[in-house]
Amino acid sequence: MPAIPSSYPPGQFVSSTIAAAQQAVVCRQPNSRAATIGINGTWSGTLAFYYSVDDVTWQPAESAFPLGGGAPAGSTTANGTWTFSFGLPNSTSIAVVATAWTSGTADIAINLA
DSSP states (O other), X not given: OXXXXXXXXXXXXXXXXXXXXXXXXXXXXXXXXXEEEEEEEEEEEEEEEEEESSSSSEEEOTTBEETTSOOOXXXXXXXXXXXXXXXXXXXXXXXXXXXXXXXXXXXXEEEEO
């Protein structure tokens, strides 16, 4: 499990970049039930999705569905948009983490609802 930063501001929407292994983009909004994750850019690596209910313990978000159809996934090696439902009433955060990285910069946008 990669280290996910515990110090980040709350907000329903976060936009940032990943350009190296183990970097993360985190979005925190109390009582969130769903997330939309958008990834763009020119990059080569693996980006994994995680969620948390307490901002301490992070679980793999293995049921992120690609917008437009396809099998659920817990990670990606390509640009796209994914939706994820927490299914828990007190979920607070979602993170996109570079678990492997070769090159480039990925632009990450996370929106919690």
